[in-house]
């Protein structure tokens with residue numbers, strides 16, 4: 144009998160180190176003999192990557208938060224159906240760079256939709272699939288923005304043009320979501336060397352790996 148895998152999402156604002164840590168955490172889990180699939184949102188399938196292209200390019204006001212929420216939900220539905228559920232069913236752990244809590248933070252708390260509206264879209268699109276553990280990387284917005292500017296330079300996407308106030312609301316939203324669901328969430332400090340952050344993330348999964 145194949146054991147069902149665990150579904151882990153990595154969350155936090157831009158530049159906190161999610162993409163970096165996704166790869167390092169995958170290596171750490173593989174070293175423990177686990178089968179690991181890494182993926183990201185928006186994206187993870189050809190269809191969802193096409194929707195990502197619509198979301199990430201163009202003027203900041205190209206889409207309203209309500210339309211964005213629908214596009215993210217549609218991309219997520221394809222990703223869940225074609226990649227995440229099959230991988231979990233096959234016994235793999237799935238590490239996902241952002242998931243539903245990004246929609247709750249960006250389009251919800253910062254964008255003005257209610258949490259109920261976003262969770263309703265998630266029920267329709269993805270049958271309400273929730274991660275087993277959500278790891279939120281936390282660091283001051285200014286420090287994360289500095290990392291992001293160093294990474295992207297002139298290639299910044301639509302979302303990178305958001306005001307500091309918007310990014311502060313996003314960061315606060317993740318902390319508030321974590322406080323409401325302490326079983327699922329862990330807040331993990333994102334400062335210091337990458338290897339130190341990975342060790343904190345592994346520790347935050349200890350109850351799932353034992």
Ligand SMILES: Nc1ncnc2c1ncn2[C@@H]1O[C@H](COP(=O)(O)OP(=O)(O)O)[C@@H](O)[C@H]1O
Pocket residue numbers: 156157158159160161162163164290291293294333334335336337338340
């Ligand atoms: N622990 C760290 N210390 C210093 N720089 C880091 C660290 N982790 C990631 N970076 C760098 O910061 C930038 C943003 O990291 P990235 O993983 O792309 O973040 P995110 O996916 O959250 O936007 C990248 O240039 C990355 O190399």
Ligand SMILES: Cc1cn([C@H]2C[C@H](O)[C@@H](COP(=O)(O)OP(=O)(O)O)O2)c(=O)[nH]c1=O
Pocket residue numbers: 156157158161162184185215240241242243245246247249250302303
């Ligand atoms: C998944 C998701 C992402 N986003 C935003 C957050 C990011 O600004 C952008 C793309 O995410 P991402 O590629 O992870 O950007 P970064 O590496 O800079 O963190 O999309 C939402 O607004 N809602 C969502 O549901």
